[in-house]
Amino acid sequence: MRPKILLTNDDGVTSEGLWAAYDALASFADVTVVAPSSQQSAVGRSISIFEPIRVTKIPIHNTEAYSVGGKPTDSVIIGIYSLNLNPDLVVSGINIGENLSYESIMTSGTVGAALEASNQGVPSIAFSLEVEDQGKKFDDPRYSEQNFGAAKTAIIDICQKLLKNGFPQDTDVVNVNIPSEVTGGYEITHLAEKLFFTGVEERIDPRGRPYYWINGPLCSDAEVGTDVHAIHEGRISITPITLDSTAYPGKNGLENLFYEDIS
Known part of the structure; x- marks a missing residue:
């Protein structure tokens, strides 16, 4: 029997990256798209608990998808508990832009959706594709100039291997990052500490009041063995992640500090 896959993302249901992933997965699995109706990057694992969630079934790319008026985590929860999809695997991506290092996976909506799926008992994989120009992350994801060929090949291979053999022990999510130009094979990595050198730029609005942009350049490289270094070297980074922080x-x-207070 073909495996059942719930496909989601954080770039929105119309993202070209999402549908590149769909094309790859549909070659060997029954895929249902349940994804945010709009761009939800950098929302992490946030969840909608103060407002209702609207879900619309829409025709797109010759199939029907569920457009969710909420976060990536909402999409996963709707797919599992409302649509009763009972997936064998949740795939999140292909994100347009890399999701590397401690700081990125803590804020990434792509990884957040995968973490939520795993927390609900479904194995999950997050896929992200490096962009050379960071400004491309903010373009309309329906019309990406990215080449998804290598990412689609990786998705088929990695998902089939993990579906066949299961996840390694103590691994809740597999985080995969594909360089914009693949010049090597896979590398099993650990998270680098940082992806950006964080900064804040102050500007003045037309009324003379200050406002701020959080910005900062990418870290060009990191130590050997990290996800950032693997991407820098042109290899596909595969990082095991655990929910247990x-x-x-x-x-x-x-225990030594509080030993007198421990009963």
């Missing part, structure tokens, strides 16, 4: 080595230190 507990700092286990820190437990002993805290």
